[in-house]
Amino acid sequence: MPIEEGASTVLQSRPRGGFNATATFRLRVVEGPDAGREFVLDGTQPSRVLIGTSPACAFRLSDRQISRRHASIDVVPEGLRLTDLGSTNGTWANGLCVFDVRLHGGELVRLGDNVLRVEVVAMPAEHPTTLAMRFGRLVGASPEMRRLYPLCERLAATDVPVVIEGETGTGKELLAESIHEESAREKGPFVVFDCTTVAANLLESTLFGHERGAFTGAVAARRGVFEQAHGGTLLIDEIGDLDASLQSKLLRAIERNEVQRVGGEKFVRVDVRVMAATRRDLDKEVQAGRFRDDLFYRLAVARIELPPLRERRGDVQVLGRYFWEQLGGTDKPIPEDLLRRFEEYGWPGNVRELHNAIARRLALGDLAAMERSRALDPAPSQAPGADVIKETLAMDLPFPAARQRVMNAFERGYVERVLAKHGGNVVRAAAASGIARRYFYVIKSRQRPGGQENE
Numbered sequence: 153m154p155i156e157e158g159a160s161t162v163l164q165s166r167p168r169g170g171f172n173a174t175a176t177f178r179l180r181v182v183e184g185p186d187a188g189r190e191f192v193l194d195g196t197q198p199s200r201v202l203i204g205t206s207p208a209c210a211f212r213l214s215d216r217q218i219s220r221r222h223a224s225i226d227v228v229p230e231g232l233r234l235t236d237l238g239s240t241n242g243t244w245a246n247g248l249c250v251f252d253v254r255l256h257g258g259e260l261v262r263l264g265d266n267v268l269r270v271e272v273v274a275m276p277a278e279h280p281t282t283l284a285m286r287f288g289r290l291v292g293a294s295p296e297m298r299r300l301y302p303l304c305e306r307l308a309a310t311d312v313p314v315v316i317e318g319e320t321g322t323g324k325e326l327l328a329e330s331i332h333e334e335s336a337r338e339k340g341p342f343v344v345f346d347c348t349t350v351a352a353n354l355l356e357s358t359l360f361g362h363e364r365g366a367f368t369g370a371v372a373a374r375r376g377v378f379e380q381a382h383g384g385t386l387l388i389d390e391i392g393d394l395d396a397s398l399q400s401k402l403l404r405a406i407e408r409n410e411v412q413r414v415g416g417e418k419f420v421r422v423d424v425r426v427m428a429a430t431r432r433d434l435d436k437e438v439q440a441g442r443f444r445d446d447l448f449y450r451l452a453v454a455r456i457e458l459p460p461l462r463e464r465r466g467d468v469q470v471l472g473r474y475f476w477e478q479l480g481g482t483d484k485p486i487p488e489d490l491l492r493r494f495e496e497y498g499w500p501g502n503v504r505e506l507h508n509a510i511a512r513r514l515a516l517g518d519l520a521a522m523e524r525s526r527a528l529d530p531a532p533s534q535a536p537g538a539d540v541i542k543e544t545l546a547m548d549l550p551f552p553a554a555r556q557r558v559m560n561a562f563e564r565g566y567v568e569r570v571l572a573k574h575g576g577n578v579v580r581a582a583a584a585s586g587i588a589r590r591y592f593y594v595i596k597s598r599q600r601p602g603g604q605e606n607e
């Protein structure tokens with residue numbers, strides 16, 4: 153939805169040919185109960201800034217007409233992305249009620265009785281955009297990644313909890329490990345606990361440990377992941393999958409730095425930095441009451457959203473060359489035509505999929521490339537989902553919901569196809585496609601359009 157610029161409020165005009173990666177934005181409340189308050193968004197901020205009255209919001213306002221989590225703002229290549237988070241009284245930009253909109257600076261945004269002006273200001277000299285091509289083991293030279301590195305460096309120098317969000321294969325675990333390795337805890341353990349891979353009845357004892365005889369089969373006492381990570385960092389992966397009773401136990405462990413083993417009476421002190429990763433939109437989970445507000449507030453002291461590979465400008469090339477060398481393709485450079493094809497592909501499995509595609513190409517040579525090119529470049533007549541696109545367009549959904557619907561259909565089609573090719577063997581199909589196995593199950597379990605799918 154186009155929003156007109158109010159020229160008088162723009163401190164620095166929008167750069168021609170796209171967003172200037174060194175620009176910084178300021179949100180200033182110019183009218184209403186919070187008049188005078190302001191918030192600066194630049195590369196040193198978490199990627200998504202929440203606005204609302206909840207303490208979890210980075211830009212917290214007091215107006216009672218504003219919802220607890222009213223709207224979010226992301227810095228995107230074209231400027232800012234303003235998204236209403238299902239607020240009661242709506243989000244308005246230049247007089248229009250908006251759901252999800254791009255801002256370039258100069259707009260007037262109304263939330264409740266407050267009117268905010270979006271201003272573009274120059275990047276302060278003390279926050280230069282880094283030219284670094286990587287942070288720790290995380291490689292990437294796109295502006296979308298480079299703007300995250302200063303924040304990652306700052307986070308490595310602190311001990312605060314971090315929530316890392318992003319699609320599968322975007323490097324959430326690698327980023328958490330890199331922050332750990334760059335931090336003062338570097339010599340301590342880095343422990344990953346994935347909430348989706350442990351049976352529900354063993355989750356608590358895996359997290360907090362158990363005493364001997366605590367339950368049938370507990371023949372010896374065992375430390376949980378908190379104790380194992382003592383002196384280091386614990387990454388809780390897919391935290392959005394944790395059920396409510398464990399969420400409160402987790403909150404207690406993080407707040408008090410102590411855990412109680414299942415079947416135990418005493419509390420064990422732990423010194424652990426906690427990070428959490430999720431593919432889900434935690435804001436939505438909180439809003440829907442599935443994730444505790446206070447745990448979210450405690451964990452999301454800092455938030456980093458890793459962009460999908462398709463949105464990292466130039467990184468398919470950078471990572472393609474990097475993986476080619478790393479995986480042993482040192483006698484000749486990666487073929488340019490392969491790189492060109494890679495650049496045109498959408499990479500639903502993100503960096504993991506690119507890594508696997510290069511490993512396969514190096515291992516199998518042109519044979520694999522031919523097979524793969526069919527998948528990367530399907531003939532229009534075979535393109536899956538043409539009907540779904542038509543159907544979705546006819547539904548007049550808001551853009552994000554429509555895109556999600558088409559994406560779901562694509563993912564489902566992809567998974568069905570690769571499964572068929574591997575005789576229904578999920579392990580082999582997941583490995584071949586570069587999609588994490590558990591995400592495979594998630595996609596498979598979605599219903600077809602026309603059913604009760606939650607789009």
Ligand SMILES: Nc1ncnc2c1ncn2[C@@H]1O[C@H](COP(=O)(O)OP(=O)(O)OP(=O)(O)O)[C@@H](O)[C@H]1O
Nearest residue numbers: 289290291319320321322323324325326503504588
């Ligand atoms: N920027 C990067 N530079 C180098 N390697 C990367 C980068 N991002 C991801 N990788 C590699 O891609 C693979 C997937 O990364 P990782 O497991 O960290 O993703 P993830 O987001 O945690 O995935 P999932 O949500 O499926 O668990 C790993 O082999 C990792 O080393």
